Amino acid sequence: MANPIWRSSAAIAAACLVCTLPASAQTGKGKGMESFLPQTKEQTKTGDELVKVRAVPYAAGGETFVAVVFDIEPGWHIYWQNPGDSGAAPSLEFTPTDDKGAVRYGDMPFQTTGSTRWPMPERHESAGGILDFVYGHSVVAFVPAGGVTQSQGRVTVGADWLVCRDVCLPGSGQARIQATPSEADLALIQASFERLPTSAFMANVDLRASFSEGKLNIHVPGAKQLIFFPDPSEDMVGPTDAFHEGIADADKLSLQYSHESQNAKVISGVLEVHRADGAEAFVQVSVPGPAASGAAEEHKGTE
Amino acid sequence: MKPFKKAMLGIAIGATALLGAGIATVQAESQMSAKAEVGLAAPEFKLTTIDGKAISLSDYKGKTVVLMWFSPKCPFVVKHFADKDNQTFNTMYNDYKDKDVVFLAINSAKPTHAYGDVATNKSTIKEWNFQWPVLMDGDGTVGRLYGARTTPEMFVINKDGVIAYHGAIDNDGSPKGPGDVNYVRQALDEVLAGETVSNSETRPYGCSVKY
Known part of the structure; x- marks a missing residue:
């Protein structure tokens, strides 16, 4: 497309x-920078x-x-x-x-x-x-x-x-x-x-995100790779294993969140989307957390 | 469940057995799934101090133990030694050492890294007059066992061998200076009073452990 x-x-x-x-x-694949940087170069x-x-x-x-x-x-x-x-x-x-x-x-x-x-x-x-x-x-x-x-x-x-x-x-x-x-x-x-993240609407990305049973679920039909970066949090709300679950060579991503997320009104972050044709987009993700009023009803069946 | 924390090495779980005071024994050399979580028995370990003394966690059965992941040059550690009259870790040591509290610093940086270099550690310990024994964990076995990712990352183990606190030393995650709320002191006061730790988990901050 x-x-x-x-x-x-x-x-x-x-x-x-x-x-x-x-x-x-840069794309987050591989073992990161420290594998090829000098370990004790004189500073x-x-x-x-x-x-x-x-x-x-x-x-x-x-x-x-x-x-x-x-x-x-x-x-x-x-x-x-x-x-x-x-x-x-x-x-x-x-x-x-x-x-x-x-x-x-x-x-x-x-x-x-x-x-x-x-x-x-x-x-x-x-x-x-x-x-x-x-x-x-x-x-x-x-x-x-x-x-x-x-x-x-x-x-x-x-x-x-x-x-x-x-x-x-x-x-x-x-x-x-x-x-x-x-x-x-x-x-x-x-x-x-x-490279500033924008709304899915502005980026024209078909972003389908929901938070249920302690997991943030993201689906971008047609994506080849998704990389999620959680927003900063002062109250311990965040993914428990972004190292493994924050990147997927697929059009779906699912991250388990800490139990403190039960008290979160919003679960948010930014998403890097890569498509098979080489195009990429940078999208804000924000979904109601379990503590948002009516969150369960609002997001039932979003996916 | 530990926010932002999870065992990354789900390789092989060694023989685990419970010892008297609830301290779990593990095979020190095998890579384990970290089970160092608040409310669970603190995994047993055996390390050697930078001065060559062998120390096991089980040596301190019945005492309250504070573990700190240490690095001699990390700015987040250095900031706690900047005020010569109120060095966070030395002051804490002096305030609690007579209350049956044991303090152990663990350095899990690989020996080839500047932070794991023995000479650098020795000179820094001397410069800071650091009172805690520093245990060298050059292959990172104990660091991985505890899931330690930053310096200074803190654990408080109660006298029953159960982890009562895990997280940051205080509430200032910048490299500029200590915060005004010391979570470890809070946890120690509550543990020593026989109370439940009210803030048993915070987000550790600091430099990455140089495995």
Whole structure:
């Protein structure tokens, strides 16, 4: 089925100018990055030096963003908002400044207008059945904001991260919002934007998802491979074995959830969908949990 | 059931037998399905400290035991030693060592990894004046047996040999600093008071164990 909304893997790969991982690691197949990385390479750079941040205005789909570029040293990775079994998610903070770095709230038009949007992560598998969700190449976070273009040089983004390879190092950095991105950054920004998960409707994906008897069941007819990334959770709600159950070379995926999911009103995450023709899509998944009022009735017979 | 946790090595279950205080014995060298779950008997193990002393969990039958998965350079461990006047693990040791509580740190990193290197571990232990014995588990047998994935990942075993707590040391999963709620202290206070641990499972955080 030719569908313009399904994005071509080849096109994304071409646009990902600074990707450094082999395809097996990027698609989550194989044994992850640690199998081919040096185990005890002498580490001389600091966590601050291994990742550099830049911030530029970006507009797409009728929205304006601060695009925060994380330029990551090849071979290293940072973490998604749900880091997985180990690691830590990066954090962002915006500070209004004048040229001398002083806070000047009164005349600053800049305002964030929504939650930061992160592109699809990658599975990072380690010995011992450890599964993390990472960015193994440079990546861009999109912060919905107003007044971005008027705030160039007057708003500083501060970022903290944990960057890992065979070892982990904490790092932080700051960047003022620049006027325009470089050509290389623009290509990276566009490639990252293409990897933002959207609703199944927007992605034109026939997503059939339900949660019953402690399991999240996903079905995308025609899919060749499905990879699920659970959203972060503060209350222990999550898959018990995403290492094995979070990826399937099939059009169906089923993940057992922790018993704490009995108290969840929503079960959510993002889904990477690969089709036989090479097209891929990135879809938000959100279904009522057992604690949602009327959840059982609402989803009876969805599949 | 342990959220985000499950035995990954469903290879062979060795001979399992229960010893006096409910401690399960397993074949140390065989790869086992991890059964280290809250409410179950803590699997028996035998390891050697970095100073060469053989230690078995069953040596501490009748005592409360705290297990910590250790790494000398992991930022999530390092942060707990940053405040020289209040190092999380040393302070805990001092506060509970006279209350029949035993503290054991286990390093399951492979010896070829920087985190499993003996010299690095020794120098760090000395630098931090780390009070807990550090048990070396270079082939990862005990780490896998317990399903340990991060450093520092914590277990509290009550005097009956049953796992009473599993999870994080505290409520701050960032590498920046300790949290303001120490789950292990909470669990220890409740275990020592003969009470049920109110928060018996939390999500462990930290660096991955370098198996």
